[in-house]
Amino acid sequence: MTTSYLLIPGAGGEAWYWHRVAPLLAERGHRAIPVDLPADDPGAGLAEYTETALAALExxxxxxxxxxxxxxxxxGGFTGPLVATRTRVDLLVMLAAMVPAPGETGGAWWADTGQPEAAAAAAEEGGYRYPGGENGEFDLDVFFHDVPDEVRARAVERGERDQSDAPFGTPWPLEKWPEVPTRFLLCRHDRLFPAEFQRRVVRERLGITPDEMDGGHLPALAHPDDLVERLETYRETLAV
Structure with a gap:
C-alpha cells in the first residue's frame, strides 16, 4: 500500500520547511506532499488553508x-484536524503544534493556554532570552537554536514570508476533535512551546500523553532523520 504524508507547515506556511524531510520519505517509497499555504494573503483564513491542503493532496x-x-x-495544528473532517485520514500527527479548542481563535490561543508565561519561565530556568530581540520580537534563537548553521543561513537568506493575521482571527470551527487516530510529538528543547507546557495542554485538550523527541521548535529542519524515524514508527503501528 502506498502511503501519502501530507506535511502542513506552521506560521509562514512555506513548503520549504519540509525540504529535508520530504526526500527521506520519498527514499522509503512514500509520497511526500509538503503544503505551501497562502500565509501572506490577508484574505486567507483557516477555510482557505484547509482547501489549499486538500488541493495539494488531490x-x-x-x-x-x-x-x-x-x-x-x-x-498547522489548527488546519490538520480540519483536513481530517474532509477526507479519510489514517493518522494525524501533531508536531510541536498548537492544539485548538472549539471556537477558539489562533490569536486567543496564546493567553488561553498560558503560553507567554510558560515560555518566559522556561527561558529564565534555561538561561536564554525569550522572546529576545527588539520590541518584543522573537530572537532567531527561539526557533533556530539547534538548526545546523548551513540550514539556518539558507533560511535567513530566503527571508521570512509575512504571516497574515487572518487565520489568527478565525474561530476554530469544530465542536470537538475529529474521530481520527491522533498522536502528539513534542520537542523537549522547544523554546516557543516548552515541553512541560505542551504536556499539560495535550493532556487537557486531547486527553493523551504526548510522545517526545529531542530538539527545538523546528525538528524538520534540525533533526529530519530522527523525525522521519518517528513518523515511520507511527506508520508501522497502523498495520498492527
Missing part, C-alpha cells in the same frame, strides 16, 4: 485506497 496523485498520514507542525 494534485499529488494520492488515491482513495492509499494510506494518508497528516503531519501538522506548530500553527
Amino acid at each position: 494534485s499529488s496523485g494520492h488515491e482513495e485506497g492509499d494510506e494518508l498520514i497528516v503531519v501538522a507542525q506548530s500553527m
